[in-house]
Amino acid sequence: MQLNKSITIKHLLIDNKKCIGLHFYANKILNALIKELKGVAWNEEFNMYYIPNNKQNLDNIYNLFRGVAWINSKYFFQHSRSKELSETFDISWYRKRLKHSNFKLCPESYLQKLELKKYANSTVKSYVSCFEDFINYYHDKIIDNLNENDIRYYLQWLVQNNRSNAYINQAVNSIKFYYEIVLRMPNRFYNIERPRKEKKLPIVLSKENVKKIIEHTNNIKHRCIVSLLYSAGLRRSELLNLKLTDIDSSRMLIHIKDGKGNKDRYTLLSKNTLNDLRRTELKNKQY
Incomplete structure (x- = not known):
């Protein structure tokens, strides 16, 4: 049977209690069935029915609507990253820091969730730093009791102190991570404003300048490095992690693994770069 209804x-x-919201378009069958859920109620603010969030109620939802409606859970379950980072999670810098006695430290639950979600170490440092700046701005308040207005006042303070848009966006990310991921309260801060993206033209070298750089490299290895960075558009970390097996000369492609955002992608391989790589490999074999 094809299901043409979804929830x-x-x-x-709601009232500082975790609940399961059920959103669906008005339907007589669904309206009648949903009232069979124990403890179900209507919330005007979110314009949907809700019940207390526990495993039994979640099972009851699936059992009640099985064969009647499709349960869309993509906003409910937190999906971990599909690929593991090649680096080891390292917070030794966090333990070794010297901090004043009245300095509020990032909660252990925050660090644990960053590790479980397999965030890159560079991202961990940024999130921890930004979040500690935030909680120390409200040093005398319990962070779990802060609301959207408290966050807005803090962001306004950042703007008034000429912090960059990049920093403010990172601050928003770090704050949302705590309330929405660590505390699992994803509906609290949907409407927090972010700075408008700055539109700046990148500084791009002309084709002639790039050719001059390649022609004036000291050796064939340096020539390959510059060529890969320019012609294939590799980032520095991607270049450092590149292996011989990632070069697909038959299709003239380079397989980039674990790139930005922990994603794989393919990029083009130029004929000149391929020839230089082969010369480098031949030279290495001679030694």
Whole structure:
């Protein structure tokens, strides 16, 4: 039987209690069935039905609507990254820091969730730094009790102190991570404003300048490095992790693994770069 009805389940925080929100378009059958859920109620603010968030109620939702409606859970379950980072999670810098006695440290639960979600070490440092700046701005307040207005006042303070748009966006990410991921309250801060993206033209070398750089390299190895960075558009970390097996000369492609955002991609391989790589490999074999 094809299901043409759907119910989207979401995390809600109502009266400081975690709830399961049930969002669907008006339908007589669904309206009648949903009232069979024990403890179900209507919330005007979110314009949807909700029940307390626990495993039994989640099972009841699936059992009640099985064969009647499709349960859309993509906003409810947190999906971990599909690929593991090649680096080891390292917070030794966090433990070794010297901090004043009245300095509020990032909660252990925050660090644990960053590790479980397999965030890159560079991202961990940024998130921890930004979040500690935030909680120390409200040093005398309990962070779990802060609301959207508190966050807005803090962001306004950052703007008034001429912090960059990049820093402010990172601050928003670090704050949302705590409330929405660590505390699992994803509906609290949907409407937090972000700075408008700056539109700046990149500084791009002309083709002639790039040719001059390649022609004036000291050796064939340096020539390959510059060529790969320019012609294939590799980032420095991607170049450092590149292996011989990632070069597909038959299709003239380079397979980039674990690139930005922990994603794989293919990029073009130029004929001149391929010839230089082969010369480098031949030279290495001679030694």
